[in-house]
Every structure is written in C-alpha cells, then in structure tokens.
Amino acid sequence: MDYSLEPKLLTASSCSRAFQNIFAFNSKFNSDLTVSNDQKTVEWVSNITYAWLGIETLLTLYDGRFSMDFNIDSMQNYQMGVGFLLLLELPNGETDCDWGFYGYLGSSASAFSYDPSSGDIVSHTDEIISGLPILKGDSGVITLELNLPKESKGEAWFLIDGVETPHIELPLGAVVRPAACLLRKKQKITLDRFLKK
Numbered sequence: 661m662d663y664s665l666e667p668k669l670l671t672a673s674s675c676s677r678a679f680q681n682i683f684a685f686n687s688k689f690n691s692d693l694t695v696s697n698d699q700k701t702v703e704w705v706s707n708i709t710y711a712w713l714g715i716e717t718l719l720t721l722y723d724g725r726f727s728m729d730f731n732i733d734s735m736q737n738y739q740m741g742v743g744f745l746l747l748l749e750l751p752n753g754e755t756d757c758d759w760g761f762y763g764y765l766g767s768s769a770s771a772f773s774y775d776p777s778s779g780d781i782v783s784h785t786d787e788i789i790s791g792l793p794i795l796k797g798d799s800g801v802i803t804l805e806l807n808l809p810k811e812s813k814g815e816a817w818f819l820i821d822g823v824e825t826p827h828i829e830l831p832l833g834a835v836v837r838p839a840a841c842l843l844r845k846k847q848k849i850t851l852d853r854f855l856k857k
C-alpha cells in the first residue's frame with residue numbers, strides 16, 4: 661500500500677495557504693440545516709429523518725490560543741454535539757475533515773464532540789471523558805478553549821456553566837475546525853463569541 665496517498669493530519673508548520681477565517685457556520689456545508697443570523701445560528705427546521713446532521717464553521721485555527729462560545733438555544737432534551745475536527749491534508753494538496761460516518765461529530769479519530777445532554781466527550785465513537793456537567797434545562801452556553809502552539813502539542817477543553825473539563829491532548833501543530841451536530845428537529849445553536857488570545 662502506498663501510504664503517501666493517504667490523508668494525513670495537517671500541521672501548522674506545513675500550512676502553505678492563508679485560510680479564510682470567518683466566525684460563522686458554513687451555510688453550504690449541509691443543505692438540510694437552516695443557517696441564519698449572519699450565519700451565526702444553525703437550526704434543524706426541515707422534516708427530514710436523518711440520524712445526525714453535522715455542520716462545520718468557517719474557522720481554521722492554529723498557532724495561537726482561542727476561545728469561542730456555542731450558545732445552545734434549544735437542545736430539545738436530546739443529544740447534540742459541539743466541538744471540533746482536526747484538519748487533514750489530502751494527497752492532492754487540498755484540505756478536508758474526517759467526519760467518520762455522516763453527520764456525527766465525534767465518530768472519527770480526528771473529531772471531538774461534547775454532548776450537553778449526557779456530559780460526555782466523544783472521539784472515534786468512544787466516550788473519552790464522561791461524567792461531566794450537563795446543561796440544566798433546554799439551553800446554556802458551552803465554551804470551547806483551544807491552545808494550539810505551532811511547534812508543540814496542543815490541547816483543548818470545554819467550559820460548561822463555568823466548570824472546566826479535563827484537557828484533551830492534541831497532536832503537534834494541530835489545525836482545528838470548530839463544528840457542531842444536531843439530532844432532533846427544532847434543535848438550535850448560535851455562535852456567540854470568538855476571541856484570539
């Protein structure tokens with residue numbers, strides 16, 4: 661097998677292009693979800709019956725410290741996910757993310773998702789951290805914190821109602837794309853704050 665044809669994790673030191681960084685959801689990523697509010701809000705409005713609907717942001721983050729809020733407007737007392745994917749470099753020089761199976765953030769080894777209904781962080785479909793706080797009620801704010809040094813390993817963690825989760829170790833020079841996934845009609849998430857520290 662020619663492993664040079666396999667996707668590999670993109671690293672900050674190998675980034676040869678300037679990424680367009682917009683604090684917004686990518687409205688072209690999933691036509692089954694409704695994006696509004698200057699692309700800051702995503703909502704499941706349609707009557708489709710897929711198991712999971714995922715959506716990426718237009719952020720590509722590396723070489724710095726970042727903080728952002730996912731404002732959970734409506735969880736509908738059901739599973740959902742907020743978190744991020746590690747960017748991959750494809751053999752043709754393009755970049756992409758590995759969602760694993762369609763729509764579920766946390767199904768691949770390079771995706772990490774916090775579920776505010778269960779208090780679990782999931783990667784590669786495994787609960788890598790469990791027993792975390794859950795949202796009280798149908799709404800709340802989940803903060804994603806990222807420390808992404810260019811020449812060393814990074815880390816990520818979440819704040820739930822002010823409670824800091826254990827840190828997730830990330831590969832050297834990780835390049836991150838925040839994202840979310842929804843599982844039930846009327847679920848709604850708004851991007852509320854973004855800060856480069």
